[in-house]
Amino acid sequence: MSVLVVGSAALDSVKTPYGEVVDAVGGSAFYFAAAASYFAPVKIVAIVGEDFPLEKINFLKMRNADFSGLEIAPGDTFRWGGIYHQDMNQRDTSFTHLNVFEKFSPKLPPEYRKTPYVFLANIHPSLQMEVLDQVENPRLVMLDTMNLWIDTDLAGLKEVMARTDAVILNDQEARQITGEPNLIKAARDVIQLGPRTVIIKKGEHGAFIISENDFFALPAYPLESLYDPTGAGDSFAGGLIGFLAKHDDLSPAMFRKALVFGTVMASFAVEEFSVDRLRNLSEDEIQSRYRKLIAITRFE
Amino acid sequence: MSVLVVGSAALDSVKTPYGEVVDAVGGSAFYFAAAASYFAPVKIVAIVGEDFPLEKINFLKMRNADFSGLEIAPGDTFRWGGIYHQDMNQRDTSFTHLNVFEKFSPKLPPEYRKTPYVFLANIHPSLQMEVLDQVENPRLVMLDTMNLWIDTDLAGLKEVMARTDAVILNDQEARQITGEPNLIKAARDVIQLGPRTVIIKKGEHGAFIISENDFFALPAYPLESLYDPTGAGDSFAGGLIGFLAKHDDLSPAMFRKALVFGTVMASFAVEEFSVDRLRNLSEDEIQSRYRKLIAITRFE
Numbered sequence: 001m002s003v004l005v006v007g008s009a010a011l012d013s014v015k016t017p018y019g020e021v022v023d024a025v026g027g028s029a030f031y032f033a034a035a036a037s038y039f040a041p042v043k044i045v046a047i048v049g050e051d052f053p054l055e056k057i058n059f060l061k062m063r064n065a066d067f068s069g070l071e072i073a074p075g076d077t078f079r080w081g082g083i084y085h086q087d088m089n090q091r092d093t094s095f096t097h098l099n100v101f102e103k104f105s106p107k108l109p110p111e112y113r114k115t116p117y118v119f120l121a122n123i124h125p126s127l128q129m130e131v132l133d134q135v136e137n138p139r140l141v142m143l144d145t146m147n148l149w150i151d152t153d154l155a156g157l158k159e160v161m162a163r164t165d166a167v168i169l170n171d172q173e174a175r176q177i178t179g180e181p182n183l184i185k186a187a188r189d190v191i192q193l194g195p196r197t198v199i200i201k202k203g204e205h206g207a208f209i210i211s212e213n214d215f216f217a218l219p220a221y222p223l224e225s226l227y228d229p230t231g232a233g234d235s236f237a238g239g240l241i242g243f244l245a246k247h248d249d250l251s252p253a254m255f256r257k258a259l260v261f262g263t264v265m266a267s268f269a270v271e272e273f274s275v276d277r278l279r280n281l282s283e284d285e286i287q288s289r290y291r292k293l294i295a296i297t298r299f300e
Numbered sequence: 301m302s303v304l305v306v307g308s309a310a311l312d313s314v315k316t317p318y319g320e321v322v323d324a325v326g327g328s329a330f331y332f333a334a335a336a337s338y339f340a341p342v343k344i345v346a347i348v349g350e351d352f353p354l355e356k357i358n359f360l361k362m363r364n365a366d367f368s369g370l371e372i373a374p375g376d377t378f379r380w381g382g383i384y385h386q387d388m389n390q391r392d393t394s395f396t397h398l399n400v401f402e403k404f405s406p407k408l409p410p411e412y413r414k415t416p417y418v419f420l421a422n423i424h425p426s427l428q429m430e431v432l433d434q435v436e437n438p439r440l441v442m443l444d445t446m447n448l449w450i451d452t453d454l455a456g457l458k459e460v461m462a463r464t465d466a467v468i469l470n471d472q473e474a475r476q477i478t479g480e481p482n483l484i485k486a487a488r489d490v491i492q493l494g495p496r497t498v499i500i501k502k503g504e505h506g507a508f509i510i511s512e513n514d515f516f517a518l519p520a521y522p523l524e525s526l527y528d529p530t531g532a533g534d535s536f537a538g539g540l541i542g543f544l545a546k547h548d549d550l551s552p553a554m555f556r557k558a559l560v561f562g563t564v565m566a567s568f569a570v571e572e573f574s575v576d577r578l579r580n581l582s583e584d585e586i587q588s589r590y591r592k593l594i595a596i597t598r599f600e
Contacts, residue, residue, distance in 0.1 A: 087481040181387040183504065185524050204483065205505035206519060215596050217519035219506065224485050256599040296515050297597055299556040 001139070001245040002041040002066075005032045006106045006131045007121025007234070009046035009070070013081040014273060016088070018227045024274035025056050026080065028121035028144070031231035034278035035238025035265035036119075037063040038286060040245035043112050045069035045131070049077040049100045059279045068109045073100040088229050089203060108134040117245040119237055120164070122146045125156035132163050140250060142166040142241055143195070144233065150176050162194035168237055170201045184210065197255065199240070201233055209259050214252035218259055219297060221267035221289060228273045232266045235278065239265030264289040301439070301545040302341040302366075305332045306406045306431045307421025307534070309346035309370070313381040314573060316388070318527045324574035325356050326380065328421035328444070331531035334578035335538025335565035336419075337363040338586060340545035343412050345369035345431070349377035349400045359579045368409045373400040388529050389503060408434040417545040419537055420464070422446045425456035432463050440550060442466040442541055443495070444533065450476050462494035468537055470501045484510070497555065499540070501533055509559050514552035518559055519597060521567035521589060528573045532566045535578065539565030564589040 005028075012026030029046040036042045043066040048054075050072060061067065078101035081094035106127055116139040120128040128143060135141070143164045149157050150173060157177075161167055167190055171183055178189040187198045187210045197211040208217040240262030247254055264286055271277045305328075312326030329346040336342045343366040348354075350372060361367065378401035381394040406427055416439040420428040428443060435441070443464045449457050450473060457477075461467055467490055471483055478489040487498045487510045497511040508517040540562030547554055564586055571577045 089481075181389075182524055182526065184522050188524075202505060205502060206517075208519065208522075215522060216599070217506075217522065217596050218599075219508065219517035219519060222484050222508075222515060222517065224482055224488075226482065253600070260599055294599070296517050299516070299518075299560055299594070300553070 001116045001248045002043060003036050003117040003119065003241055003245045004043045004045065004108075004112055004115035004135070005029050005036070005119045005121055006045040006128070007032060007119075007123060008078060008101060009048045009052070010078045010080050010101075011052070012230060012274065013079070013094075014084070014228055014230055015082070016084040016228050017086055019273065021273040023079070025053075026230060026274060027078065028231075028234040030057060030060070030275055031234035031269065031278075032119060032121055032238040033060050033065050034275040035235040035269065036242030036245075037065050038265070038281060039239070039242030039261070040117070041066065042242075043069060043115055045106050045108060045112070047071045047073055047100050047104045049073060049075045052077045069107070069112055071107070073103065075100045082230065084229060088226050091229070106131050106134075116140070116248070117241055118142070119241050120144065120160070121234060121237070125149055125153050125160045128160045129156070129163075132160065139248070140165050140241070140244060142168060142237065144168045144237060145173065147173060147176060158193055161190075164195050166197040166199065167195040168199045168201065168233070168240075170203070170233065174198075174200055199259065201236060203229075203232070207236070207259060207263060209255055211252065211255070214255065216252075216256045216259060218263055218293070221263050221293060222296065223267055223270065226270045229270050231275065232270050235269035236262040236266035239263070260290055260293055261286075263293065301416045301548045302343060303336050303417040303419060303541055303545045304343045304345065304408075304412055304415035304435070305329050305336070305419045305421055305538075306345040306427070307332060307419075307423060308378060308401060309348045309352070310378045310380050310401075311352070312530060312574065313379070313394075314384070314528055314530055315382075316384040316528050317386055319573065321573040323379070325353075326530060326574060327378065328423075328531075328534040330357060330360070330575055331534035331569060331578075332419060332421055332538040333360050333365050334575040335535040335569065336542030336545075337365050338565070338581060339539070339542030339561070340417070341366065342542075343369060343415055345406050345408060345412065347371045347373055347400050347404045349373060349375045352377045366412075369407070369412055371407070373403065375400045382530065384529060388526050391529070406431050406434075416440070416548070417541055418442070419541050420444065420460070421534060421537070425449055425453050425460045428460045429456070429463075432460065439548070440465050440541070440544060442468060442537065444468045444537060445473065447473060447476060458493055461490075464495050466497040466499065467495040468499045468501065468533070468540075470503070470533065474498075474500055499559065501536060503529075503532070507536070507559060507563060509555055511552065511555070514555065516552075516556045516559060518563055518593070521563050521593060522596065523567055523570065526570045529570050531575065532570050535569035536562040536566035539563070560590055560593055561586075563593065
């Protein structure tokens with residue numbers, strides 16, 4: 001089964017204690033697609049400017065990503081600049097130039113509308129709603145968001161969430177949406193808003209998944225070298241939904257495995273700048289991290 | 301095999317969003333003993349004042365805890381007051397009255413000296429060292445500490461750590477001792493200081509154990525109602541070492557199971573004020589949480 005992602009496309013300038021990149025490929029749509037494309041064909045809806053170096057995402061085409069929904073608009077691509085300090089859990093945004101992204105109005109090409117797996121990456125809730133109005137009978141709609149939309153359009157966000165099957169949030173977002181400090185209660189409160197499944201990401205502390213019938217918790221993949229955390233959440237979502245789409249099975253057991261593959265893909269994403277580590281992974285590298293996660297979590 | 305604990309004995313006054321207690325049984329020695337005594341006989345070294353209500357720890361005697369090392373000194377028992385707010389991860393200390401604890405100088409009764417399993421609870425490093433000078437050929441010495449000693453006597457702390465087999469730290473302590481923000485690297489740095497095994501506690505995010513030959517990570521037990529986090533760490537240590545002492549087997553597989561039982565005992569400790577939830581657990585309650593942790597972490 002194929003996966004549709006609607007999200008941002010960016011050129012990121014990122015500085016970490018380990019180095020620096022300028023105008024590197026970034027944005028939720030590309031991180032997601034880079035991870036998901038190891039599992040399933042990906043259809044991309046995003047907007048870039050005329051300055052975007054398309055050759056740098058050619059690797060996605062080679063893995064069957066569909067770019068017919070990638071709009072190339074007059075003007076410059078969305079640019080984001082950020083700095084990570086010694087403690088990689090904290091970052092400062094140095095600049096945000098929306099550029100063509102400001103005019104983004106997602107248009108699904110006709111052949112995209114029946115895509116069974118849909119990921120609404122972190123964009124304004126009203127744009128996420130526009131996407132939902134264009135898809136036909138999706139099998140799974142999963143939504144991501146950020147503190148900005150929780151602050152500025154919580155009502156709109158809740159309206160979209162009510163129409164989704166699953167929501168991916170980090171711990172802060174879950175607490176902010178619900179006002180509940182206990183993360184498990186917060187996740188259950190989110191289920192009351194509509195989605196049957198809630199996935200909580202906790203960075204270095206792993207993730208858990210909660211639904212009416214299941215609870216599953218997984219530690220993070222143990223990384224000692226982490227070069228650039230940008231895009232970890234979108235790569236996580238890509239591995240997760242890509243795996244579900246590949247098997248087209250939404251049982252709790254498959255959601256568990258999907259969470260593990262999400263964790264694996266996020267662990268690769270942060271090992272190099274931009275989407276670089278996700279350009280050329282072997283099946284063996286992916287499977288070996290999956291097996292390692294079994295090995296470090298198993299007890300009798 | 302039996303377990304020796306040397307730590308504090310206190311009367312705690314604790315306020316949380318769910319209620320309040322005044323002068324309730326507390327202190328690392330009693331929390332540890334309450335948890336460990338479900339697995340192995342515990343010998344206690346601690347100091348209380350003449351005002352301590354000994355009848356309130358009678359339940360420990362009924363589970364074979366040995367009080368011959370419990371010194372009753374003229375004066376008042378150590379008192380601590382704390383307030384937890386809505387977010388239980390944060391607490392404010394309202395008062396600390398050391399009272400008789402200020403004069404604590406651990407003296408091991410002769411029949412304690414050959415105890416094979418030794419827990420040095422969070423007391424001044426120089427007192428921990430005094431204990432090590434009194435034990436004979438222990439099979440496992442495990443140490444706990446706190447930010448106060450890391451701030452005021454890091455050199456002394458490192459000297460004791462060099463003589464231990466295992467160290468239990470929370471995430472902040474591990475980072476503070478090593479200056480390393482990456483927790484896994486920090487734990488490895490602690491191994492360089494001497495202990496062969498390092499256990500990192502992360503509260504609601506679970507725990508991991510690292511040694512030269514193994515790495516094992518476990519999420520926390522999923523609790524939606526948490527009444528009083530006081531003593532969680534000592535109960536965790538009690539379950540962990542109690543289990544190891546019971547089986548007298550220090551293989552990596554047994555350390556993994558021990559970490560799970562530590563997690564189980566901590567999950568009970570926080571469900572009521574003081575040591576109350578640990579007074580009267582059934583074997584079945586303990587085993588059922590162990591099995592639940594298998595169920596929520598397993599994937600194929």
